[in-house]
Amino acid sequence: MEEHIYNNFNPTRCNICFTRATDRRLALADQKVRFCKGCRLIGYCGEQHQKDDWKNHKDFCRAVTKILTMKKIDHIIEVRNENDKIVGGTRRDLECAISLAECLIISILQRKLLHHEYTLLRFPNVCHVCFEYDIGKLKPCTGCHQIFYCSEEHRLVDAEKHDQWCEMYRVNMMLDADYPTRLETFGFSKLNAFKRVKFPVDTFDLVNLVYSANIPCRPESIEDLNDLKFVSNYSHVSTILYALNLTYMYEELQETLVVYVVGAEYEIVYFDYNTCSVIFTFIPQIRNVVIHFIGPALSSIKDEIELNYEGARSVKMYYHKAFFHSLEPAQPMDRPQIIISFNCGFHEHIDSNRDTWTHSLVRLLRFVNIPIVFTSYTREEACQDCAIVYSIGKKIKKKELVFVKRAIDNPYKDYKPLRNTNHMDGCDELYYSNGYFSLVVSRVP
Numbered sequence: 001m002e003e004h005i006y007n008n009f010n011p012t013r014c015n016i017c018f019t020r021a022t023d024r025r026l027a028l029a030d031q032k033v034r035f036c037k038g039c040r041l042i043g044y045c046g047e048q049h050q051k052d053d054w055k056n057h058k059d060f061c062r063a064v065t066k067i068l069t070m071k072k073i074d075h076i077i078e079v080r081n082e083n084d085k086i087v088g089g090t091r092r093d094l095e096c097a098i099s100l101a102e103c104l105i106i107s108i109l110q111r112k113l114l115h116h117e118y119t120l121l122r123f124p125n126v127c128h129v130c131f132e133y134d135i136g137k138l139k140p141c142t143g144c145h146q147i148f149y150c151s152e153e154h155r156l157v158d159a160e161k162h163d164q165w166c167e168m169y170r171v172n173m174m175l176d177a178d179y180p181t182r183l184e185t186f187g188f189s190k191l192n193a194f195k196r197v198k199f200p201v202d203t204f205d206l207v208n209l210v211y212s213a214n215i216p217c218r219p220e221s222i223e224d225l226n227d228l229k230f231v232s233n234y235s236h237v238s239t240i241l242y243a244l245n246l247t248y249m250y251e252e253l254q255e256t257l258v259v260y261v262v263g264a265e266y267e268i269v270y271f272d273y274n275t276c277s278v279i280f281t282f283i284p285q286i287r288n289v290v291i292h293f294i295g296p297a298l299s300s301i302k303d304e305i306e307l308n309y310e311g312a313r314s315v316k317m318y319y320h321k322a323f324f325h326s327l328e329p330a331q332p333m334d335r336p337q338i339i340i341s342f343n344c345g346f347h348e349h350i351d352s353n354r355d356t357w358t359h360s361l362v363r364l365l366r367f368v369n370i371p372i373v374f375t376s377y378t379r380e381e382a383c384q385d386c387a388i389v390y391s392i393g394k395k396i397k398k399k400e401l402v403f404v405k406r407a408i409d410n411p412y413k414d415y416k417p418l419r420n421t422n423h424m425d426g427c428d429e430l431y432y433s434n435g436y437f438s439l440v441v442s443r444v445p
Helices: 015-020 047-071 091-109 115-122 152-174 203-211 222-232 235-246 266-270 273-282 357-364 379-394
Strands: 256-262 288-294 305-309 313-320 338-341 371-376 400-409 436-443
Touching: 015 047, 047 091, 047 115, 091 115, 152 222, 203 222, 203 235, 203 273, 235 266, 235 273, 235 338, 235 371, 235 436, 273 305, 273 313, 357 379, 371 379, 379 400, 379 436
Parallel strands: 256 288, 256 338, 288 313, 338 371
Antiparallel strands: 305 313, 371 436, 400 436
């Protein structure tokens, strides 16, 4: 497993400084860095931190330098030197160059790229308009310090488009990967867990209601950034509540709620004593919640976990390390009231020998009048995921699919912005986990 060398790597700053400056990170936003003379991709505040980081950077740096020398080029994005130059080219040209460079570097290293190496390659510091890479010509956006321009003219050309992403870029740069510790400040939820309250408009509203807090949507301080991560921990549970609220299922539920989380992997960490308690806050008649986590990538957890709330409520969680279509009907489980797949990726391997979702979706869509929810990272992915569900549903006899919501912006998303590695995706330069929401119900026509 890769060591966590940096707690949130970013090529526009000295990450040695960032990791060490736990209380001064906001002051590092406009820190001037000098770039490695070898790979020309990573920056440091000074010679000492460059020396401190050499053991982590040297293999990647030497591989990039080898390619620059062999190809007789100035920058790794010019690796396709037999074709037109990248500077002044198209986003597709940049994407193809990065993909080729990635293959060559992996071939030299004889291993997969580490996370920070992948980030260096996917997000080179170039002009956001023309892809000029001469660092002497580049100046960062004063708002986010993430996006560069080679001239004032190009900054103005891109200003209207960049304005919609600038704040997200700023937050992306500041966030670290440490687990939020704000529960020590907030304590446990203060609402009567068995009293119906108004349904929140988004994840921030939900957490502020539950904790009687006032967490701002726009983080300005280190505490605000930590709070944003804390809020984001509630995205998965609140997305389930959102689906139940949209379909008015919460009115039909009695004592037990059964949830299938299909294609589960790391999502299990977001279902804990505190996040699960909000289910009882917003659906007060519920006494028991049963969650079946199903997915081949799950850790091997043999025993179920039970969360007990003062003997009055409980959440039982079961873990099934398997594909849904191979698990069901071989292993009997409670009939679900809702089925959900977080950041589903139905589209990724469709029509290939790596496709496993088709078989599982066929079985899932046979559940009549059960809401099936799936979230996606980007709008493009969400539309593709919906198209796949629709095409599979049409092949199932005596069933009709009704999309209650199709690829909409999810107000209950995880609000930690992530940079999109697909440079051609103009709709979502940055994206969120659970960013887009779709809900479909299978009915008998």
